[in-house]
Amino acid sequence: MPSISLTDVCVDLPIYNSKGRSLKSALLAQAVGGRAVDDRDRSVVVIRALSHVTLSLDHGARVALVGANGAGKTTLLRVMANIYPPSSGIADICGKISCLTDLNFGMDVEATGYENIGMRGVLLGLSRQETAKLTHDVEEFTELGEFLKLPIRCYSQGMMLRLAFGISTAVQPEIILLDEIVGVGDQAFVERSRQRLKTLIESASILVLATHNASIITQFCSEAIWLSHGRVVDRGPAAEILARYEHGVAPA
């Protein structure tokens, strides 16, 4: 059964300037005992992006992450996707994860549409048969026809998005992590892509969605987590949290 369980998770992000990136400076600092280095010139700044987050999500969870920019929403999604190992604490995630944050994942503009579909198939660890199914599905959904035989650098922006979206949503994951809802293409296509995403989300076991859009939260999520400065400020039914968040009332 898919589940996400975080226990006292902290994430510290080191931010280096060019000096902190240099082996020469690092060795020099050792050699002179750090005295020659101006203290005000900090070559490493550590930002605590998540601080003591504990939560667990089970089958059926439909969770929205709300919070200001830089509150730690994307970082939390990356921890849930096993991309960021926690600096301390334990992250235990089971299930097939799909992180729909970068639709262009692993795509190569020099390769043709078909080659890109094949490559994604390999990246997802699909068998040959499953890849054939993926190809068929993407062909049908994107309606790109003959264009799939051309390198995707020849595509228009809209066609590129269609393909990327089509490929990214063709395989059903157990856990969906979304950073803002992606709507793509012209009028007719927006409707179809929304429908496709909806089906995907509804069949998933767990959904975690970071967004600023209230109507999307009420449509997809039953629960919300409010993040501020890397901490969980409040958690509860989506409508309640949303109301409090919009009025800026933090719980006592």
Add this chain to the structure above:
Amino acid sequence: MLETCRRGLADVRWGVSRWRVWWMLAWNDVRRRYRRSGLGQFWLTLSMAVTIGGLGFVYSHLFGVHVSTYLPYIAVTFVVWGIISSVVIESCTALTDNDSMLRHAALPRSLFTCRVIARNVIIAGHNMLIIPVVFAVFGIGVNANFLWLPVGLVLLVVNALWAGFFLSIFCARFRDVPQIVSSIMQVVFFITPVMYLPGQLAGRGFAVVKWNPFASLLEIVCQPVLGAAPGLWALLTCALTAIAGWAIVIPFAGRYAPRAIYWL
């Protein structure tokens, strides 16, 4: 400590076992480089042929070695040196070049070293086509010592994997290391018998070859093709380098490989 080693080993195992991914990425790298050219990836073969042909005739005169000895030798060493030096240099950017992929999905770090190695093996596969031609022209055949080649290749890959894996993580943290490494490789090229025969280094100069693991690596892969058994010293050097390298890189990777994502 044990836990750290276990994690390092798990990354390597996970990376190597996803061979379909790195093989696909490696092929795509090669194809994309030559996608819009008429000859395609056979440009690789052609430019290697020109280099070897040009160097072979000029330097055999300079060194006073007969061209039928010299040219086949460099035909083999250049192909093998191509793998060694490219793997070392390109591994430095293996993780930094793939930051967007690593930020999007949980992937083993060693996967990208495997990709670099596979890519250069594929390139060497194209370059290699010159060797039979050169051998045919100078009437050289292979003998039973050719059977040593798999041993040499295995040792080459095992060493390339630890060194590349180490460099890919280290260079993600320290961004001036790739430049340092490529300058070092330039020097190593001159102290390794790629362009000259090891026998030409008489006396004390020979120590440069003896204590140079790159020279040993070159020897164990090239000599079987050229019809000689690799020396025991070279085999031992490569085996020991591999053991020592892995002993360092496994705990190192266990500690730093997961953290590398924060450095990208």
